[in-house]
Structures are given as structure tokens and as C-alpha cells.
Amino acid sequence: MDFVTGLRCRECGRSYPAEALHVCDFCFGPLEVAYDYERLAAAVSKEAIAAGPASMWRYRPLLPVDDPNPIDLGAGWTPLVRADRLAAELGLRELWIKNDTANPTGSFKDRVVSVALTKARQLGFKVAACASTGNLANSVAAHAARAGMASVVFIPEDLERAKVVTTAVYGGTVVAVRGTYDDVNRLCAELTSERPDWAFVNVNVRTYYAEGSKTLAFEVAEQLGWQAPDHVVVPVASGSQLTKVRKGFAELHQVGLLPEPPAVRVSGAQAAGCSPVAQAFADGTDAIRPVRPQTIAKSLAIGNPADGWYALRAVRETGGALAAVSDEEVLEGIRLLARTEGIFAETAGGVTIASLVRLVQQGVVRPDERVVCFVTGHGLKTVEALTGVVGPTATIAPTLEAFEEAVGAELDADRRTR
């Protein structure tokens, strides 16, 4: 059963049918899926969800595509890990990591792509395309392969090698563009007008695509025993994920799965080398000035964030904040999470952890809160960032003497290895 009533412009409120439309014809504002929440409330239940698949598709009624066989590699239902060691280091009482590195292609993008391509197929598209900083490229190429669709993905040419390989291996077309992600994005926005029979997941079907991120909030609430956390920390690139995480918690109340309207404080994480939203927050302005990205966190390197304004508003309305952290802090964040919790995040995850550290220091994230941090991409995608930062403790000849000389004494002095 389908609960979608159509699409609606977030700026001027004009209505549109549920087709491959992403921008209001009138004011260019982004379109958003509209649902019949009354009918949804009558149709969803905790029991039905619990009986569903161990994937994001357990929330099918709350997603904008009605298909009993979605294009699915098993995205979602990733671990929510209680992070007591990291909490202790930061002086927090209750901290959880939503480990979305555990998705099929190693990032949360599998959630949005599974929705986008299922809807695209339903609308009759045969070609899946995207502009990507890497994670989306991985996921579009993989899901297209799974569905037997052709794929054409556009990436900046300076992308991490791992992200190029893990896209190209699926056999689709990969176009490296000489320019930044914002250049790639503009090219794809223009191409959408010239190739209207291609489904650009983050352009002409982005209205559906973006909805996939709501499942991050759905899962966190369900995994906490149908409770909303007090505070979430979410990475910000285009701002779409943060906006949809907030919407996800609100929808759970609208359909009766959370008894009270959730009062989740939403905070955002950006790299200082690409922090247009954090800058606007710090300046107390509504105007988000585009920037030229310069950061190792390439998956967050969007200098002109389409949903930045909505992310900014969500942060302000919920009493959160935005942090902008240096590349050194990003690397430290990756190592801190790995060392304390055994989770290896990509640079964007380092941004999130480093931002959490900063927000705790600033007193924004408080010790009495139940905090959830979204770690949304796997560290193996960005190993280059750690080249020369971590490596073998020692390189030795295969002899006892060499071992003792190199590290033996040090290990003997350490209580944990004695």
C-alpha cells in the first residue's frame, strides 16, 4: 500500500504529482514527499516492523516507494553500539555510535540509493546516474549492478583511489571530472536537462533518495527500545542527512510509534576546510556562503550545500550547534574511535567524532544526555588519509632478540600486555 499523496515544495508549498521531479518549477525550491500520516498511523505498528526484514525495508510504509521487491543489497539495520569507552574519555554518561560503516558498500548511501533506484525503476528509468564524492558512486554502481540497470557515475578526478576502484569494479561507466564536487554537481544538474531519461539519484529523483536517510532515525529509536535520544551528532555535506534524521524522529511521533513529540537536539559536524553551514551558524546569519573545499574529508566536501539552509534551521530550532574541525582533529577523531570502540571510520566519521569532542568541550553536548553519533562511512575507503599517521610499531628481523629489543621492554612496562 502506498501512503504518498504527492510532492510539495518546501519553499512555496506548491503541489506536484509523485513523479521524477526534484525542484519546484516556480521558485526552484526543493520538493519533498508528502504522506497521508493519518492512514499511516493506522497501518504501522511496532510488531509489524519487528516482523519485517533485518534491513531498512522494515520501515517500508514510511518510505516513498511501494514495491514488494525493492532493489536491495541489505542496506540498513546496522549496529547501534553503546560506546562506554569513548564516553568515559569524553566524560559522557551514555553515548551510542550508529555504525553505518556496516552497510553493503560501506556507507549510509546504500539507504538512499536503495530507495532512489527502486523508485527510479518504478518510474521506468533504465539508467542510474549520480554526481558523487565517492560513497554515492560506490552505492549507485553496486545497486545498479544488482538491478541489472546501466549506471553512469560522475566523480571529481582527485577522489581517493579506493573509492574509484570500489565504484569501477561493478562495471558501469565512471566519469572522472576535472574539477571539484561542486563542478561535478553542476555538470550533472545541467545533464539532467539534456538526458531526461536518466535517473540522477541526487538530482531528478533526489526527493525520493533523501527520504532513505530517515531510516537512520527510525533504527536508532527502535534500537533504543522505541525512545528518541536527547542529542544526535550528524555529519553535514549537503545537509540532507541531518535534515532527514530530524524528520525521521518527528515522523515516528506523527504515526504513533513514539508517544511524545521527540525533543532531539540536532548538532552538525563539518570539516573546517569546507564549513559553509558551520560558518553561517557561528556568524548567526541565514546566508550560507559557498566555499571552495580544502579538506581530507572529501565525502563532506560540498562547498555549496543544497540543503544547508534546512540543516542550519534544524540545528537552531532544536538547540544544537555546528562544529568545524581541522584535518588534524579529523585524523585524531578516526584514531580515537578506532582505539576506544574498534570502529574504523572514514574521514567523514573522523569529522563527526572530532566534532563530538569539540561540542562536549564547549558544553553543547552535555554529560547528562543520551547521545547518538552517526558514523556513516568505512575507514577502508579513505586509508590514504592515514598514510604515515599509523603503521607498524616496529619492523624487525624474525628473532627473539630483535623482538625484545624493539618492543619487548615497552610491552612489559604496559599493564595490559604484561
Place this chain on the structure above:
Amino acid sequence: MSVTVRIPTQLRSLTGGAGEVTVEGSTVGEALKALDAAHPGIGERLFDEAGELRRFVNVFLAEEDVRFLQGLQTPVADGQVLSVVPAVAGG
């Protein structure tokens, strides 16, 4: 100055389906005003009440976001290409 403006799908109903329109103007703002004069209705789609570009409208001059240049005051040279592009989500 003669400038070519690339028109996105969303505005082609106002240009009789044309994906490119050639107009005269010495700045980005003048060129877009000339576009509105030639195809009435485009102006209110691009500009807000204060006469600024709407939040979700991006304009590129020779592939460069005019917000990085001098905005609507950016001078244009003869034969340059202006692209009007809606904002896009992340990736």
C-alpha cells in the same frame, strides 16, 4: 555584449522549449533582465522580492558560480555562456 544563457528544464516552458537563449547585457544581472524581457515570467522565478537571486537558484558564468565573482554585478564578455542551474543534493 551577446551572451548565451543555458536554460534548465524547469524554465523551458517559458522559452518555448529552448535550452539556450542569446541575450544582450554587460553584466550577469543585465543579461538575466534581458532574458526576462524576452521571455516574460523568468524574472520572478529567478529573483526574490529584493531583486536578489532566489536561495535555490545558482548562476554560473563560464562554469564559475557568480557568487564567487561579483554576483549580479559580474561583468560578462561577448560570447560568454551563463548557466542557470537549480541547487542539487549531496553525494
